[in-house]
Amino acid sequence: MRVKTRFAPSPTGYLHIGGVRTALFSWLYARHHGGTFVLRIEDTDRERSTEASIQAILTGLTWVGLDCDEGPFRQTARFARYAAVAEEMLSRGTAYRCYCSREELEAMRAQQVTRGENPRYDGRCRERRQPVAGVSPVIRLRSPREGTVTVHDLVRGDVSFNNADLDDVILMRPDGMPTFHFGVVVDDADMGITHVIRGDDHLTNTPRHIHIQQALGVPVPVYAHLPMILGADGARLSKRHGAVNVLEYRDRGYLPDALLNYLVRLGWAHGDQEVFSRQEMIELFDIAAVNSAASRFDPDKLNWLNQQYILTRERRQLADEFGAFMDLRGLRREPGPSLGEVVDAYRERAVTLEDMAQASWYVFNDFEAIDGKAAQQHLKAATVPVLALAMERFEALPVWQRAAIHEALQGVAAALGIGFGKVGQPLRVAVTGGTVSPPIDVTLELVGRQRTLRRLRHALQLAQEQPLLS
RNA sequence: GCUCCCUUCGUCUAGCGGUCAGGACGCGGCCCUCUCAAGGCUGAAACGCGGGUUCGAUUCCCGCAGGGAGCGCCA
Numbered sequence: 012m013r014v015k016t017r018f019a020p021s022p023t024g025y026l027h028i029g030g031v032r033t034a035l036f037s038w039l040y041a042r043h044h045g046g047t048f049v050l051r052i053e054d055t056d057r058e059r060s061t062e063a064s065i066q067a068i069l070t071g072l073t074w075v076g077l078d079c080d081e082g083p084f085r086q087t088a089r090f091a092r093y094a095a096v097a098e099e100m101l102s103r104g105t106a107y108r109c110y111c112s113r114e115e116l117e118a119m120r121a122q123q124v125t126r127g128e129n130p131r132y133d134g135r136c137r138e139r140r141q142p143v144a145g146v147s148p149v150i151r152l153r154s155p156r157e158g159t160v161t162v163h164d165l166v167r168g169d170v171s172f173n174n175a176d177l178d179d180v181i182l183m184r185p186d187g188m189p190t191f192h193f194g195v196v197v198d199d200a201d202m203g204i205t206h207v208i209r210g211d212d213h214l215t216n217t218p219r220h221i222h223i224q225q226a227l228g229v230p231v232p233v234y235a236h237l238p239m240i241l242g243a244d245g246a247r248l249s250k251r252h253g254a255v256n257v258l259e260y261r262d263r264g265y266l267p268d269a270l271l272n273y274l275v276r277l278g279w280a281h282g283d284q285e286v287f288s289r290q291e292m293i294e295l296f297d298i299a300a301v302n303s304a305a306s307r308f309d310p311d312k313l314n315w316l317n318q319q320y321i322l323t324r325e326r327r328q329l330a331d332e333f334g335a336f337m338d339l340r341g342l343r344r345e346p347g348p349s350l351g352e353v354v355d356a357y358r359e360r361a362v363t364l365e366d367m368a369q370a371s372w373y374v375f376n377d378f379e380a381i382d383g384k385a386a387q388q389h390l391k392a393a394t395v396p397v398l399a400l401a402m403e404r405f406e407a408l409p410v411w412q413r414a415a416i417h418e419a420l421q422g423v424a425a426a427l428g429i430g431f432g433k434v435g436q437p438l439r440v441a442v443t444g445g446t447v448s449p450p451i452d453v454t455l456e457l458v459g460r461q462r463t464l465r466r467l468r469h470a471l472q473l474a475q476e477q478p479l480l481s
Numbered sequence: 482g483c484u485c486c487c488u489u490c491g492u493c494u495a496g497c498g499g500u501c502a503g504g505a506c507g508c509g510g511c512c513c514u515c516u517c518a519a520g521g522c523u524g525a526a527a528c529g530c531g532g533g534u535u536c537g538a539u540u541c542c543c544g545c546a547g548g549g550a551g552c553g554c555c556a
Contacts, residue, residue, distance in 0.1 A: 019556090020556090021555080021556045116554090120552090123483090124483085130482090130552060131483095149554055167486070176552090177484090178552090192556095210550095212550055213550090214486065215485055215550070216556095236486085238549095247549085277494095284505095302493095305549065306493065308492095309492050309493065309506070311492080314506090316506090358519090424515095431515050432516085436516060438515090445516095446516055449516095449518085451516080
């Protein structure tokens with residue numbers, strides 16, 4: 012059997028992190044089996060669906076690199092089809108028109124709850140022959156009232172439900188819009204979806220879907236219900252847990268590969284392995300090995316993974332990604348060294364591309380002022396000779412290159428009879444405006460000779476103005 | 482309330498009847514060191530509770546407790 016999976020978001024907001032994980036697992040399953048991955052936009056909720064959401068979902072998926080083979084399809088483009096299927100069900104008697112008003116249904120539910128029953132439609136329109144004047148009816152499924160349905164779930168195993176606990180689900184609204192339940196089933200069947208991989212929150216919807224499938228006489232797909240992702244505090248993931256919109260991760264300098272790697276390990280493991288390339292994910296992913304318990308989103312571990320990816324990423328690629336990030340954030344990258352050099356120097360101390368941009372800012376831009384505390388500590392009268400001698404040696408250097416710079420600085424330390432640390436730190440403060448940077452020779456090389464000398468001159472002035480205390 | 486699901490270090494997880502219960506993140510210590518990192522070594526840290534089954538349960542079964550999801554003309 013040729014595997015076909017789908018991701019079916021509803022465009023009522025941005026693409027969130029839980030959705031990405033669902034999409035990832037569907038995508039992995041399809042890719043692993045050499046199957047097809049379909050994207051379908053479930054936009055039957057006209058009130059809440061927006062064009063902007065569709066765009067956000069699409070760019071989110073693109074950024075993260077989960078490419079679909081078919082779609083995006085839109086349910087709103089398939090009206091006629093749902094109507095035709097519903098009509099057929101009506102004529103075959105597997106569905107019926109229901110004229111109950113919302114108020115009536117509300118009252119029914121309230122009563123049932125007070126009686127301690129599972130609130131559900133009691134089927135009072137099942138045998139109705141005559142339409143009710145002035146009421147445009149909904150269409151309901153005539154579902155079995157006895158027996159059980161069992162969902163054969165790839166991650167949960169068999170889960171059974173009593174049909175008596177389920178009610179006659181609404182298929183079509185009065186305006187001819189299918190409900191979610193009807194839309195998914197018809198679409199999954201029409202599109203030949205073999206495996207439905209979706210969030211845990213749909214598990215209790217599944218028996219209804221199976222009833223619809225049985226009424227339609229279409230094959231029941233294989234189901235796999237994924238556990239939810241919770242916030243760090245165990246509550247449902249929401250904005251107060253930090254970023255939930257995928258694009259926020261892009262904007263904060265996360266690498267899509269790292270995000271996916273983090274997500275794939277939420278609820279799934281392959282022995283002790285933590286880092287998976289896309290290829291490895293595809294090869295090793297096994298839906299049956301997915302955990303059934305919900306997991307919490309841990310930003311610390313995502314950070315660690317992102318750092319690992321930055322650390323080990325191929326130079327050219329990282330430079331490209333960093334460049335794209337700088338552009339996205341409107342950061343200046345010229346004049347200055349090549350991004351390849353920058354990335355080599357800063358990758359070891361950046362958790363995100365944002366960190367990297369921040370840490371290397373002085374390479375491309377002139378700072379307003381040196382950090383006060385740093386200047387006070389490192390640019391004092393005693394450092395005047397260090398700065399002066401360094402400038403002298405730098406001016407004389409035939410090439411502006413780290414080995415030569417390093418040698419020159421060792422010469423300065425030796426000439427003044429002080430340790431390398433007494434040379435490096437004042438220079439660092441002078442040239443970067445702060446106390447943290449890559450090794451001083453590398454830093455100076457990147458900043459460039461002209462800028463270095465200019466900044467040293469300025470720092471020298473500052474140091475000379477300090478009171479003579481050492 | 483009803484139905485369904487879940488339960489190993491703080492977190493993500495390995496485990497699939499006999500293990501010193503392993504790894505990773507985070508946290509502590511040490512080493513390396515011109516700053517910050519990265520890296521190396523190392524330490525603390527878990528089987529929710531109660532019954533069974535079994536020679537033996539983290540592992541199988543049943544309760545309980547705790548968490549979660551669903552019960553819409555939302556998806």
